Amino acid sequence: MRASLTKATTAVIGIATFFVLAVAALAIVLVRDSRESALADGKAQAERFVTGAQAAVNRSFLGVDVLLASIDSLLGLQTMQLDWLEAPLANKLIEGATRQNLLVRSVALVDAEGTVVASSDASDTGQAMALPLGFVTEALEQQVSTLLVSNPVVSPSSSEPVLYFARHVRLADGHKLLAVAEVQVNLITAILVQGADISQLEATLERNNGTMLASVPAQESISGTQLQPALGMTSATPEAQEMPSRLSKRPAVVARRGMLYGSLLITASIPLDTVLAEWRSESKMIGGVALTFILVIVVAGVVGLRYLHRMGQAQRAITLAKTTMDQALESMESGFLLLDAQRCVVSWNRRYLEIYPWQRRLIAPGMSFERMLTNTAHELLGDASDDERKTWIASRMDMLSQHLHSHERVLPNGNVIEITERATPDGGVVIVYQDVTRLRQATAEIEQLAFYDPLTGLPNRRLLTDRLQQAITACTRNGRRGALLFMDLDHFKTLNDTLGHDVGDLLLQQVAQRVKACVREADTVARLGGDEFVVMLLDLSLDPLEAAQQAQMVGDNILHSLNQPYLLNGTQYRSSCSVGAALFGDTHQASAELLKQADIAMYQVKNAGRNALCFFDPQMLAAIQNRADLESDLRHALTAQQFELHYQLQTTDQGVPVGAEALVRWRHPQRGLVSPQQFIGLAEDTGLILPLGHWVMQTACAQLTAWQATPDKAALQLSVNVSARQFRQVDFVEQVRGILRDSGANPNLLKLELTESLVLDNVQDTIAKMKQLKATGVRFSMDDFGTGHSSLTYLTQLPLDQLKIDQSFIHNIGVHASDAVIVQTIIGMANTLGLEVIAEGVETEAQRDFLAAHGCHLCQGYLFAKPLPVVEFEAMLLLHEITV
Ligand SMILES: Nc1nc2c(ncn2[C@@H]2O[C@@H]3COP(=O)(O)O[C@H]4[C@@H](O)[C@H](n5cnc6c(=O)[nH]c(N)nc65)O[C@@H]4COP(=O)(O)O[C@H]3[C@H]2O)c(=O)[nH]1
Incomplete structure (x- = not known):
C-alpha cells in the first residue's frame, strides 16, 4: 500500500512536470513563431512601404527630370547659341513649364559659372545661383546628360531645405547650360511617406554612400551627412533585414529600394518596438495563458500530492490503528471473534484459539460460523446424534441473531467460558469469549464462605435466613406448613472445656452428619454457631396439627440419632440435645421472629431438663420479653x-x-x-x-x-x-x-x-x-x-x-x-x-x-x-x- 502511494506520488510529480514543461515549451514555440511571424510581417510591411515610396519618388523625380529635359526642346537650345537666348522669353517659357510640375518650385538655366541665364523666377536672371559647391561642375562634366541631385541645402530664397535637380543641355555652339530645378525637401518627404501611418517609421532618401538627402521624420541636423552603414545596392530588390534603424539607430527592420536614378535609394526603418508590439502583447497573452496553465497544473499537482500525502497519513494512521488493534486483540485476556453480516469469520485472536484449540486447523477468513459450530459441536457434544448436534447448532445460530446476548459454556476441559455477543453497525457480530473459570470458582468459594459453615459444611445463619424467608413466602402462598427445629447440644460447653475444642469440633461434625441423615434433600440443616443447629422442614401438611406431628417425628428421629454414642478420637462419648420447634406458614412472619420462637422453645426444653423437643409456647415469649425489659432496667440500676x-x-x-x-x-x-x-x-x-x-x-x-x-x-x-x-x-x-x-x-x-x-x-x-x-x-x-x-x-x-x-x-x-x-x-x-x-x-x-x-x-x-x-x-x- 505504501509502495503504491510512493508510485502515485512519483507519477503525480512526473505528470505535473511533463505538463508544465510541455506548456512552457509550447508557449516558447508559439512566442518564437509569433515573433518570427511578426518580424516577417514587419519586414513585409517595410518592403511594401519602401516599394510604394520608391514608385512615388521615382515618379516625382521622373517628372522633374522630364521637366528639366523638356527645357532643351522648350527653348530650342540645341539649335541656338548662348547669346541668342532671349531671357524674357525663356523665362516665360520656363515659368510656364515649371507651373506644370507641382513639386518644383523654380527652374533655372545656369551657365558654367553658375549664373542664371533664364529662370522661372525672372528676377533671378543674371544672378549667381547659390548651388552646392562643385554641383554645377559635376553636372556639366557628365558625358551623357542624366539627372543629378544635389545634397540638401538651404534655399537662399525660401530659407528652407531644398534639393537641386540638374541636367545639362548642349547648345548648338557646343556650350553646356545647366537646367536646375529647386525642390523643397519637405515635398519630397511628403511623397516619400505617401500618407503611410506606421508608428515610428523612419524613411530616408539617401545616396548609395549613405549621404542622407531627405528623411521622415525630418532630421535637418544630419541632413547631407553620411549615414552608417552605407547601404549601397547590391541587388535590385534586397530583402528587408534586421539592423539599426537609419536615423535613431534603434533595432529595426530596414528595407531599401534603389531609385531609377542610380546612386539614390530609399530606406524604410520600422523599429522592432513597433514591429513586435503586437507580438509582445501576444507573447504576454501566451505567457499568461501558459503561466495560468502551469499554475493550474502546479496547483493540481500540489493538491494531488497533498491528497496523496493525506492519504498516506490516513493509511499510516489506519495501519497504526490496525497494528494497535491487532496487538490489543492479541494481548486480550479474552478470546475474540468477528463475524460479518453473512455470519462469516472476519478476524480472531490468539486467545480464541487457546480456548477453542480444535478450531486452529480449520479457521480461515470467510469461513462460515455455522461450520465452526459444527466443529465445536463435535468436541462439546461427544457422542450426541446428528439430530442433537443440528438442534444445538440451530439454537446457537438463533442466539447469534439476538442483538446482545451473553451465555456461559463449560468446555470439555472443565473451563467455564462466558460468551458475549454484540451486533456491529454493519450487521456483523463481535463475540467475546471470557474464561470465567477462576471467577466462578472464586464466586463458589466466596459463596461457600459467606453462606456455609466451614466446620460442618452446613448452611450458615445468613443462608438459612434467606431460605427461611423464601420458604415463609412460598408457604403463605401455597398454604403448606413448614417447621423450624432449633437445636442446642446439651452440656457441649463442658465437653469443650474438658476434652478440648478439637474434640468439640469432631462432635459438631458428627452431629451435622446425623441431623442431615434425618431430613429430606429439600429440607435445610444449618449451623448457627457454637452448638446451635437449625433444621428447616418444608412441605409439611396443610393441617397445622398434622404438620406439628410431622415435625415432632423428625425431631424425635434427630433426638434419637444424637443420643447414640459418638466415637471421638477413639473415645466413646454420649450426648443429647434440646430441640425447640416452631411451625410457620399460616401468616407471613419475619424469619428472625420464627428463629426466636424456636430458640425460646429450645430454652424451654433446657429449663425442663434437656434432651427433648418442645413446641414454641407464647407464654415463653412473654418471659423473654420480661427478661429484655429487665435488662434495660438493669442498665440504670447501679x-x-x-x-x-x-x-x-x-x-x-x-x-x-x-x-x-x-x-x-x-x-x-x-x-x-x-x-x-x-x-x-x-x-x-x-x-x-x-x-x-x-x-x-x-x-x-x-x-x-x-x-x-x-x-x-x-x-x-x-x-x-x-x-x-x-x-x-x-x-x-x-x-x-x-x-x-x-x-x-x-x-x-x-x-x-x-x-x-x-x-x-x-x-x-x-x-x-x-x-x-x-x-x-x-x-x-x-x-x-x-x-x-x-x-x-x-x-x-x-x-x-x-x-x-x-x-x-x-x-x-x-x-x-x-x-x-x-x-x-x-x-x-x-x-x-x-x-x-x-x-x-x-x-x-x-x-x-x-x-x-x-x-x-x-x-x-x-x-x-x-x-x-x-x-x-x-x-x-x-x-x-x-x-x-
Ligand atoms: N456474683 C454474685 N452472685 C451473687 C451475689 N449475690 C447472690 N448471688 C448469686 O445468686 C445466687 C442466689 O442468691 P439468693 O437468691 O440470695 O439465694 C441465696 C440464699 O438466699 C439461698 N438460701 C440460703 N439458705 C437457704 C435455705 O435454707 N433454703 C433455701 N431455699 N435457700 C436458701 O441460697 C442462695 C445461696 O447463695 P449462692 O449459692 O451463693 O447463690 C447465689 C449466688 O450464686 C453477688 O453479690 N455476686
Whole structure:
C-alpha cells in the first residue's frame, strides 16, 4: 500500500512536470513563431512601404527630370547659341513649364559659372545661383546628360531645405547650360511617406554612400551627412533585414529600394518596438495563458500530492490503528471473534484459539460460523446424534441473531467460558469469549464462605435466613406448613472445656452428619454457631396439627440419632440435645421472629431438663420479653443506687455466728425486691456484672471495716460471690487489693466464693490469681460444690480454704439416699484435703444434725437466718435470735 502511494506520488510529480514543461515549451514555440511571424510581417510591411515610396519618388523625380529635359526642346537650345537666348522669353517659357510640375518650385538655366541665364523666377536672371559647391561642375562634366541631385541645402530664397535637380543641355555652339530645378525637401518627404501611418517609421532618401538627402521624420541636423552603414545596392530588390534603424539607430527592420536614378535609394526603418508590439502583447497573452496553465497544473499537482500525502497519513494512521488493534486483540485476556453480516469469520485472536484449540486447523477468513459450530459441536457434544448436534447448532445460530446476548459454556476441559455477543453497525457480530473459570470458582468459594459453615459444611445463619424467608413466602402462598427445629447440644460447653475444642469440633461434625441423615434433600440443616443447629422442614401438611406431628417425628428421629454414642478420637462419648420447634406458614412472619420462637422453645426444653423437643409456647415469649425489659432496667440500676447487700448468717451447728454471706438485692421501683437469681445471669450476659461485682466487693469490704470497729462483730467473716466474668478480668487481683486497701478491711476476713465452672474454665489463670490474693490474706470457698465435674486433681492444685456443699444435696438429705452419700463424700474429701466444709440451704434440724454427725459443723440456711439487710442482720445478732 505504501509502495503504491510512493508510485502515485512519483507519477503525480512526473505528470505535473511533463505538463508544465510541455506548456512552457509550447508557449516558447508559439512566442518564437509569433515573433518570427511578426518580424516577417514587419519586414513585409517595410518592403511594401519602401516599394510604394520608391514608385512615388521615382515618379516625382521622373517628372522633374522630364521637366528639366523638356527645357532643351522648350527653348530650342540645341539649335541656338548662348547669346541668342532671349531671357524674357525663356523665362516665360520656363515659368510656364515649371507651373506644370507641382513639386518644383523654380527652374533655372545656369551657365558654367553658375549664373542664371533664364529662370522661372525672372528676377533671378543674371544672378549667381547659390548651388552646392562643385554641383554645377559635376553636372556639366557628365558625358551623357542624366539627372543629378544635389545634397540638401538651404534655399537662399525660401530659407528652407531644398534639393537641386540638374541636367545639362548642349547648345548648338557646343556650350553646356545647366537646367536646375529647386525642390523643397519637405515635398519630397511628403511623397516619400505617401500618407503611410506606421508608428515610428523612419524613411530616408539617401545616396548609395549613405549621404542622407531627405528623411521622415525630418532630421535637418544630419541632413547631407553620411549615414552608417552605407547601404549601397547590391541587388535590385534586397530583402528587408534586421539592423539599426537609419536615423535613431534603434533595432529595426530596414528595407531599401534603389531609385531609377542610380546612386539614390530609399530606406524604410520600422523599429522592432513597433514591429513586435503586437507580438509582445501576444507573447504576454501566451505567457499568461501558459503561466495560468502551469499554475493550474502546479496547483493540481500540489493538491494531488497533498491528497496523496493525506492519504498516506490516513493509511499510516489506519495501519497504526490496525497494528494497535491487532496487538490489543492479541494481548486480550479474552478470546475474540468477528463475524460479518453473512455470519462469516472476519478476524480472531490468539486467545480464541487457546480456548477453542480444535478450531486452529480449520479457521480461515470467510469461513462460515455455522461450520465452526459444527466443529465445536463435535468436541462439546461427544457422542450426541446428528439430530442433537443440528438442534444445538440451530439454537446457537438463533442466539447469534439476538442483538446482545451473553451465555456461559463449560468446555470439555472443565473451563467455564462466558460468551458475549454484540451486533456491529454493519450487521456483523463481535463475540467475546471470557474464561470465567477462576471467577466462578472464586464466586463458589466466596459463596461457600459467606453462606456455609466451614466446620460442618452446613448452611450458615445468613443462608438459612434467606431460605427461611423464601420458604415463609412460598408457604403463605401455597398454604403448606413448614417447621423450624432449633437445636442446642446439651452440656457441649463442658465437653469443650474438658476434652478440648478439637474434640468439640469432631462432635459438631458428627452431629451435622446425623441431623442431615434425618431430613429430606429439600429440607435445610444449618449451623448457627457454637452448638446451635437449625433444621428447616418444608412441605409439611396443610393441617397445622398434622404438620406439628410431622415435625415432632423428625425431631424425635434427630433426638434419637444424637443420643447414640459418638466415637471421638477413639473415645466413646454420649450426648443429647434440646430441640425447640416452631411451625410457620399460616401468616407471613419475619424469619428472625420464627428463629426466636424456636430458640425460646429450645430454652424451654433446657429449663425442663434437656434432651427433648418442645413446641414454641407464647407464654415463653412473654418471659423473654420480661427478661429484655429487665435488662434495660438493669442498665440504670447501679447509677440509680437500686442495689443493696443482704447478709445471711453463717454459724456453727451450735448456732455460734462465724460470719455471713453477702447476697446482692435489687430494689426495683416497680417490681420490688428482685432476687439475684433473676438478674445475676442477665448481668453476666450483658457485662453489667463487672461494675455490679465491683460495687458488691466495695460495699462488703466497707461493711467488714465497720464490723471490725465493734468488738462483738469484729471476728465476723464475710463471703462474697465472684462471677466468672468478674474473676477473668486481667486486673481482678489489683481491683480486690485496691478495694481492701481503700476500705481498710482485714483481708483475712474476706472470703471469695468461686464456682466449679469458673475454676475449670481456665485452671491455671484461676490458680495464679487465687495465689496472688491468697498472699494478701484473702480466703477462698468453692461454692455449689458437688454439682459440677468435681475432680480431685484440680482440687488439690487450688489454694482453697473451704468447700461449700450445694444446697440441692442438703435439701435431699433424708429424701435421696444417694445425695446423703454425696454429702458424706464431700465432707470426707474436705477433711482429706484439710479444707473447711460448710453446708448451705440448711433448713431443718435433721439436716443440721446429719451434717454435724458426719463432720460438717458449719452451716448457712433458713434454719438459722435468712439473708437480711445489714440493720436487721446486726439486730438479729444482738438479740441472739439465732440460737436454737
Ligand atoms: N431455699 C433455701 N435457700 C436458701 C437457704 N439458705 C440460703 N438460701 C439461698 O441460697 C442462695 C445461696 O447463695 P449462692 O449459692 O451463693 O447463690 C447465689 C449466688 O450464686 C448469686 N448471688 C447472690 N449475690 C451475689 C453477688 O453479690 N455476686 C454474685 N456474683 N452472685 C451473687 O445468686 C445466687 C442466689 O442468691 P439468693 O437468691 O440470695 O439465694 C441465696 C440464699 O438466699 C435455705 O435454707 N433454703
